[in-house]
Amino acid sequence: MSLHRLAQGVLLPGFHGTSAPDWLVKRVADGLGGVVLFGRNVVDDAQVTALDARLRSARADVVIGIDEEGGDVTRLDAGHGSEVPGNHALGAAGDPALTRAVAASMGSRLAACGVSLNLAPSADLVLTLDDPVIGVRSFGSDPVAAGAHVAAFVEGMQAVGVAACAKHFPGHGASTVDSHAALPVLPRTAAELAAVEFAPFRAAVGAGVRSIMTGHLVVPEWGPEPATLNPAAVRVLREDLGFTGAVITDGLDMKAVGGDLAQGSVRALVAGVDALCLGGEPLDDDGLRRLVDAVVAAVESGELPLARLEEAARRTAALGTPPSSVDGHDPALGLRAARAALEVRGSLRLTGPPVVVDLAVEPSIAVGDVPWGLGPYLEELVPGTSVVSSASAAEIAAAAGDRPVVVVTREAHRFPWAREVVSSLVKIGLDLVHVETGVPGPDLGATARVDTHGGSRVCLRAAAERIAAATSSR
Template identity: 90%
Template sequence: MSLHRLASGVLLPGFHGTTAPDWLLKRVADGLGGVVLFGRNVVAGTAEETDAQVTALNAQLRGARADVVIGIDEEGGDVTRLDYGRGSEVPGNHALGAAGDLGLTREVAASIGSRLAACGVSLNLAPSADLVLTLDDPVIGVRSFGSDPVAAGAHVAAFVEGMQAVGVAACAKHFPGHGASTVDSHAALPVLPRSAAELAAVEFVPFRAAVQAGVRSVMTGHLVVPEWGPEPATLNPRALRVLREDLGFTGAVITDGLDMKAVGGDLAEGSVRALVAGVDALCLGGEPLDDDGLRWLVDSIVAAVESGVLPRERLEEAARRTAALGTPPSSVDGHDPSLGLKAARAALEVRGDLRVSGAPVVLDLAVEASIAVGDVPWGLGPYLSELVPGTTVLPPSSSADEVAAVASGRTVVVVTREAHRHAWARDLVSALVKIGLDLVHVETGVPGPDLGTTARVDTHGGSRVCLRAAAERIAAAGT
């Protein structure tokens, strides 16, 4: 195989549009490793309309080459691509962890995988094997199964088993574990406040579980472990040796987006360094490259081989492992669109005295979502309005006095996403408590401290089904 085809074979770029451009189809035919689909590649519509469009898009790609890798971030919950326009039909990891039913986690993963397989996707960049180790983490949160390494590891393994049982490769991410970071690696380079021994005892537990479950790929995080040197794991040979030798992983190692700020510098240089370190597939999805950009990357990798910086054998190994993720999945009849709401209901946790007087007043305190989540619909107002006629939905800019004036004796439902990380939202809830309103706090992120409300509902996620489940519970508490 030519060097240029080998170099193309390790690239997994993103692209613009809901159909494949001609230049991309030619690249696929000439050996491009694959693509990663994002929300920008999916039309907003019903599930049937979305899935039909994605299926047609993937048929274009597989028409150019049958074994092209087609990847997607379909974690479920807050991070969804197929349901980007309406919110996920399944709860995310934290909700599944809260439900505490490994069989349910396996079923949800198999349902997601069956839907992806029917659409022609061969690789799902999920599950997140990260742990919740600090409430100040800005990017993982409810994408994690929880804080307990053993319990989270069991759910990671169940998710991997469910996904791969229907023929879609799973990907445990973000090695060595993002949960202790207080920095979003999309924006800057996190240095983990963890020793190598701490990582081995805690963060590695879910990754070991994934490896033992036969996970076919692992994604590296752009995370610095001081004992391993100054390079983030994606560019760090020592990190990759730990993954291979200590954890025993033999599948494909995929980078997190190489265009993220945490890697920085020249994209071609970062690509070569990742390959030299031991990575197999290069994810390039955040800022899509055009044909000239891909040509530049391929030429840069080829030049690295010709100069002796990157051994040809290393590139051949990487291309071989990447190609193994492109096996077209067989369409299986395992997708259950009703399963997600069942799981979301099981995940709900209610504290305090949940009683609703009259038609409630809803205040959705929307905050900017992380880049990984994107602009997915969020908020309880539409769901509660549907279930309880007369519900009033206030703008998030409403002051405490304005809320009190509208409430006039009715129950106020204030909805947050990790209020503990947003002082303005926390302060507003506290002000409403001081006024003495009948107040229900619905938290859709990782549960933080109690803010003193009459009742508290933790959904463990902001997906469509988590919000629907919360609305059902609140509507049923009407007096």
């Protein structure tokens, strides 16, 4: 295999458009490792299937990856919200068999579209409520319980032929910095990581996970480099956890890596990483050429051993096995799982159609611009429901009059203004239901509290059903 083909074989770029451009098809034919699909590449399943078929017509074993975590992070359903709850909701439901079934259903849908690699599940733990990027993407805080769900997800996904990817090693949950925007330094010792954060990754390895994604996270005892560029992190994965599959980078164009993309690509390969995810900022043919040239130059200069590049290309190629189409997709399963995840506290009884206030906050880059809000679902299920957009407690109270109010938040504990609105409504003395769609934070004193453990379409629908069932007709 030529050096240029080997260099191409470790790259997984993103691209613009909902069809495969000619230059990308040519690159695939010439040995490009694969692609990563984002919401910008998706219209519906039929369109994704056609896109993937064109790529596979150029080379059958091209890696086609996607970030389909379910819940808040969805690509196939980016236009209207995921049909399945995310990890935190599945963790709250507490049934690994249900998690396995949801993952198998998702995997069957991905396989039918031609996807061979799903960059999921998140194996991170919730270790601080101030974490801005993981949240409901995690199965929870308990390492053993989360590990059981991670293993179940991996088993379900891979049972239908789609490779799973446990992320973000060594674990993002203790960080208060979003690595899309800056470089987090974990406030954890190596021993603490081994005892806590590594547990879900060990469970993934035990379940046979075919890939693991490194996070752009600094562990001080491993040195100043983030795990993606750090040989010590890869050694821990290989030697301590016994992982033999493909190590994939988180997006190398994220701010946490910084610097020159070509230089970062070479450094990751030298550190022992196999596949380079380059999807956040779409590349064109010239951008890919520069990366290939940089990798080739690193081999020719001796900076990157040829054997290391060959190993990386071989492991990346193993993720491109075309999945068999499996008739296992159950579009109704997600709503059943979301219902099982709901938790209600207090007295959930509404005297009539409510006023609904969705306190929208800026989503993380990982989530992106996916529809969110309970108002439309309650309007459908409870005729007479009103939806108001004001974030002023006084204006909400004036609009409500003597009607009950449903206020909906997304991790209110992280947004003082949202927390203040809820607390002010409580002080006014309204008949108030607080629906929290993120990781549950402190109780703010509402008459009733509904925790959905996620903001996906099915989580919102399940909450609306529960509230509708508790609403009296006037």
